[in-house]
Amino acid sequence: MQLGIIGLGRMGANIARRLLRAQHEVVVYNRSADKVQALAADGAVGVTSIEALVGELAAPRAIWVMLPAGDTTEQMIATLADLLEPGDVIIDGGNTFYKDDIRRAGELAARQLHYVDVGTSGGVWGLERGYCLMIGGRQEVVGRLDPLFDTLAPGYGDIPRTPGRNPANDRAERGYIHAGPAGAGHFVKMVHNGIEYGLMQAYAEGFDILKTKAAESLPEAERFALDLADIAEVWRRGSVVSSWLLDLTAQALASDVKLSRFSGEVADSGEGRWTIDAAVEQAVPVPVLASALFARFRSRQDHTYGERLLSAMRFGFGGHVEEHGGGESAVAHASRPAGLPDSAL
């Protein structure tokens, strides 16, 4: 099947390659020409303008936009909308906020253009493992694109089948789903990322407890110098917490158990935030997902203003002055809370 792809970052380029390997016809455009040439070398048709891309494709066209979410994607879709013909379909494979999908689908429908949103998971591993796809859009449009999705998805692989699945409905087992109307694909992907934050933070906290069990502030008999790499590894087999994230943890710890190349400042992206906003809108209690996001916010700051305010209040009622410096010693001190009468507040 024929597909145009706009945006040849790592994800866009690998999606193109996975399609090419399955003999799909792929026309690619990227702002910088070298990436286009690289794909052309792998068998794609490379073009140097959006107009040329549209010209190379036979109607009804399908164009996959794989650009940074937000303004960049928004403008590209506006550009495309002016060039395309009724019946053509624009696929947004990026990390768009699902309410933007709903709006866009409505705007494009008024011009008889179709819109499909695809939440795409798989990252640097997707080219080989395949991409887990969560798709939103009209039934017949998504159906028309099925050969593409089928190629991109991981397929059954060697993962054990789930007992009780309806064998006739096997898209989910092959790694892609049509989640619902426009926006539903990105909504499911958004929640996926929200869960991902929670899972990651659960492991992070657990390993923190293991790590600090060697602290000198603990009674000597209760101090353990645990081998975290071994622990991550052993949990991969037969334990309840085995997961792909644990596999990655085991790899990272096997390589450098001190994790010294990582600063500990953890970025977050739109999906993690939108998940909390959605939960708030839907009145769903999500303490774990929210705590995981907040831990990332906190990780990127030296001290919050709020923490200084806590110290100021403590000074106000008890005359305590929190000393500068001494992170390590402060922790050690606090782990033997003494409850001095002078701080009896």
Next chain:
Amino acid sequence: MQLGIIGLGRMGANIARRLLRAQHEVVVYNRSADKVQALAADGAVGVTSIEALVGELAAPRAIWVMLPAGDTTEQMIATLADLLEPGDVIIDGGNTFYKDDIRRAGELAARQLHYVDVGTSGGVWGLERGYCLMIGGRQEVVGRLDPLFDTLAPGYGDIPRTPGRNPANDRAERGYIHAGPAGAGHFVKMVHNGIEYGLMQAYAEGFDILKTKAAESLPEAERFALDLADIAEVWRRGSVVSSWLLDLTAQALASDVKLSRFSGEVADSGEGRWTIDAAVEQAVPVPVLASALFARFRSRQDHTYGERLLSAMRFGFGGHVEEHGGGESAVAHASRPAGLPDSAL
């Protein structure tokens, strides 16, 4: 190798069976004789008293106690201590609090008896998949028992090897570790369960957001009736959140997406609680693990007294009276917060 096992609940009986299948010699005792007979039919030597168990074993003996943690295990160990000889080893495979292990190891050492604590993960799947073992105790004692642990553990299986592992140190890759001195095994298992709570709650919250996305209180264009079974299934392939817990989720949802056989009152056990206590003792921030535990506490109550107090305060400052009943409508109402001036507090 020869092993005595006390306690033939599901875990104890399956551990015996897995050892028997590998030609180990197993002597078993259980308070109720029928369980002993069942194991004897599978090849174990069955005995009807602790004294007989000790008598059947050649010194230096190894006896695996697999009983409910707490008083039951404590008393059994006291009983054994009076019957055993210097050099014998008692293995506690249950869910004992690790500080109890440390204390016991010291008490037994004074009598020249050895103590090994084994955190055992694997549950109903362990007989076939093997048990993930986290072991605490003295190096030479744990080493002596290695043939047993090697049999009980899952082995390499078909799980991809972790790049960067030292091939010489392969116990962890075969599914068991010697974590450290007495208590270290149960400590690692305890944190394992703490993480497990966090992981489970992350999935639970995510699926709650997906489920409530169909609520009528949302604008119609933003309402999605998502197929949760399909979503769990598709995430099993190529996504970041794939895990064994997700496999179980997919199975549960494939069987009954309404989960109607489950009440939603979620039990918790000692390990989840002790994990939080350990974090508090070690001054480790664990918002996700704690939130997961608190969600279980809350799940088992109709309303907390604290919630009534919130309502009482709201009445005090604003004259609001929270109505009885109407859970569903209350949620619906709240998802369109109106901010009435009369409640402008």
Next chain:
Amino acid sequence: MQLGIIGLGRMGANIARRLLRAQHEVVVYNRSADKVQALAADGAVGVTSIEALVGELAAPRAIWVMLPAGDTTEQMIATLADLLEPGDVIIDGGNTFYKDDIRRAGELAARQLHYVDVGTSGGVWGLERGYCLMIGGRQEVVGRLDPLFDTLAPGYGDIPRTPGRNPANDRAERGYIHAGPAGAGHFVKMVHNGIEYGLMQAYAEGFDILKTKAAESLPEAERFALDLADIAEVWRRGSVVSSWLLDLTAQALASDVKLSRFSGEVADSGEGRWTIDAAVEQAVPVPVLASALFARFRSRQDHTYGERLLSAMRFGFGGHVEEHGGGESAVAHASRPAGLPDSAL
């Protein structure tokens, strides 16, 4: 000074009365005429249409809209905008989302109309105690309305002066502030309510711990039947946690320590939710404010779907079936976590 007031709910009516008592001239409108008549009896000029209200006021007019936030307020402002003259000012005293204020101020400025947003705290107590006012809008417009705000605010009262305050800048000490441009008033009020949720939940959790200290599941020597009314009362004097919310708590507990008239289903309004959204937008970690909101969400549900999913996972790995019913016994059971080997997962 002259003021029009639209909306005579409890807040609007009491604001009118407090102004009347200070000899301001107040023209009032309400959809239902009886409320207008009641205010007219107290000295207000009552009118029966928006047009009449505008007609009664001398230019430049000031009109305080005190209606439910959202569509009702939005439409009233649109109606007023068509009737007013350049230089007139619309005051929104309700609980409007601050981004709506910013948009409206821009729209009205294009028509040479002024817009002022007033976050108003004080509730049923405001008529006597005065209202704490957080005001957004252009400097000269807010300044023009100062006599009204000065009357509505509580004044110095008998609250001890804060050392270090600049005596010249005494609005804040008299209970009102000009927080910034349009939207700033409601933004500050929004955060106020977010904090309020956190404070309330802190008390609620603390009293929950006190209450459950009498549980039979605890060792008898560690069980205390505490007098919660006395505790709330004693903390009002000389303790760090004294506050107005604690005063209300003490009143509620003095009246009925069982709080039996309150269901425990706790409503929430827009401000509490928008506070979390703002924190997420601004990358501020707010675990306490978010937890407080989530506790209210949870309080209005019997069981979440997520909780059922937790039970389903537990069944999947351990064969546990959470029993229906038995909230009390379930709690009691859980407070003596036994760590049965059979659940060794």
Next chain:
Amino acid sequence: MQLGIIGLGRMGANIARRLLRAQHEVVVYNRSADKVQALAADGAVGVTSIEALVGELAAPRAIWVMLPAGDTTEQMIATLADLLEPGDVIIDGGNTFYKDDIRRAGELAARQLHYVDVGTSGGVWGLERGYCLMIGGRQEVVGRLDPLFDTLAPGYGDIPRTPGRNPANDRAERGYIHAGPAGAGHFVKMVHNGIEYGLMQAYAEGFDILKTKAAESLPEAERFALDLADIAEVWRRGSVVSSWLLDLTAQALASDVKLSRFSGEVADSGEGRWTIDAAVEQAVPVPVLASALFARFRSRQDHTYGERLLSAMRFGFGGHVEEHGGGESAVAHASRPAGLPDSAL
């Protein structure tokens, strides 16, 4: 009435002074003699040994121990127990863990000595304002000491009376309560401090949101440079969040709105931790109190190991490398989450 006091830190010395002002007879001991002399100058009887203290007091004696909780207090009580006579009473006014009180009371009862635990709130303000006292012990013993508690407590003061209180039971209204048997006093004080942490964190988070509303990463029209000192001040009057902690906040911000003398590393003491342990033991969900404690733990660290692990996982699945440095820019970046396709995981 006669009282011995051991420990003349700020709290002990001020308790002695408040009693002296009301004509009680106070015998004081402290390890360093200068503090004894200072109190003697204020009218106390100063002694230089524990034996002398016991000798100066008439039986049945009452001795208030005001030393650091833990070993120091434990040893002093052991010393006293050897010197005292049946019927004498030891009062522990420090911050002892309530289970230690229960144990001690039992041990002392076997020697016919009485034990009373007093949770004492008031800090540097107590000498003038009085101390809020939460008392545990046997009814008749606590009753015997009533004149002392009555003097130390704040009394009715000018705080409005709570409607509905039983006028006959006025101890709580005068600022002290007999909470229950030994340990109950410190238990109530412990929960008091747990609540205090929650309240403080709620304000801290709210002011963080206000502070960061001026961030350049926000759209210019939505940026507010708020006057935090004015906001704290205005909330003191007529608002729901008024409290003593808010008074202290207003003072701190009036003095230096940048809070530049405070590092933001916030200490915690035993009570905050034991509150969480108690909640875990009693199966009470306390997300706010726990989050407040965890925020303090986090405030004392540069980065947790867990945060580095989060970064390592992100690198594992997406090739992200979190950069060192750039706290400020990292925050700014993250507040405009871009959702790059390359990070589509």
